[in-house]
Amino acid sequence: MRFLRKTAAGFLLTFGFLLLLVPAVVLPDREATQDDRDGAWGCLAMGIPVTAWGGWIVWGLYSDRRKARLKQVQDAFYRLVRQHHGRVTVLNFAMEAELPGEEAKAFLDARSREFGVTFDVMEDGGIVYQFPVIGLEEPPVMAAAEPAAVLAGGDRVDVVLLDFPPNQKIPLIKVLREMTGLSLAATKDMTDQVPSVIGSNVEQAVARQWQQRLSAVGATVQLRSR
Template identity: 40%
Template sequence: MKFIKKVSAGVLLSFGFIFLMISAVEILTYNQKPTPQEQQKAADTIIGGLVFGLPAIAYGGWLVWSMRKQHQKLLSDRLQSTFYRLVEENSGTISLLSFAKQAEISGEEARQYLDAKAKEFNATFDINSQGGVYYHFHV
C-alpha cells in the first residue's frame, strides 16, 4: 500500500506539473493580436491545464503530506516504546548510547528525545568518567 501511495503521489505531481506548465507556456506565448480561433484555443488550453493540473497537484501533495505524517507517527511510537522498555529493563537508568543504539537513531536525536523526556518526567542525568551520559528516571 505504501509503495502504491508513493507511485500515485509521484504520478499525480508529475502530471499536475506538466499540465500547469502547459498553461504557463500558453500564457507566456500568447499572441498579442490573435484571431478568434487562436484566442479560443489559447483559453481552452489554459483552462484545461488548470482544471487538470491543480487537482492533480493538490491530491498528490495531500498524499505526500499524509505519508509524512504517518511516518512521523510510526517513528514517535517506536521511540516511545523503546524508551519505556529501556526504563523498565534498567530500573529507570538509560544511557544515551544504549538508547540511540536500541532506537536506531543518531546520538543527537537521542539526546534531544531524552532531554525532552527528562524535562517531562523531572529526571536527572550524570556524566561518567568516560564521558557517557546517563539519565535517571524515577520509577
C-alpha cells in the same frame, strides 16, 4: 496499501505538472490562438486540484512515516527504562533507537523534563539519566532459590559475579552494560576481576532478574544479603 498511495501520488503529481506546464508555455505566447488560450486555462483549472491532491497524499505518507518513527523511538525509550530499571545513557538510547547522539540527548532531555529524573555521573564522565520506574517495571522473574544463609536478612542484596565461561565474555559484558548502564571499561573490569560485585544494595526482585539474565550467558551469580 502504502505502495498504492505512493503510486497514486506519483501519477497525480506527474499528471498535474504536465497540465500546469501547458498554461506556462501557451499563455505567455502572443501568437497563441484563442482556442489555445482557452485550452491552457482549462489545463490550469484542472492541474491545480490534481497537483494539490497528489501533494496531500505525499504529506499523508510523510506524516504516517513520522508517526511510525516517533513510535519506534518511544518504544525504544520505554524498553530501555524497563530493562535498566530507569537508568538510561545517551549512548545506549542512541544505539537502541538508531538516532544520532545529539537527537538522542535532546529526546532524553525532553523526557527528563516531562517525568523528572535524577542524574548520575559514570567513571568516564558520561551522564546516566535515572527515570522513575513506578508502574513501568515488568513483573519480576523468579530464579532458582538461593540458600537461606545467602538471602536471609533485608530486602536488598549485593549481586556478585563469581565465574563465567571464557568464550562468553563478550555477551556477558553486553548484558552487564544493559543492566547497569555502566561504561564498557567499567563492565570489562568487572569481568577481569571476578569475583566482583556488579550491584550493591539492589532490591531482591531486581537482583533475581539480573541473576537470570547473567545465568543465560553462562555466568555464576550469587546474591548476598547486606
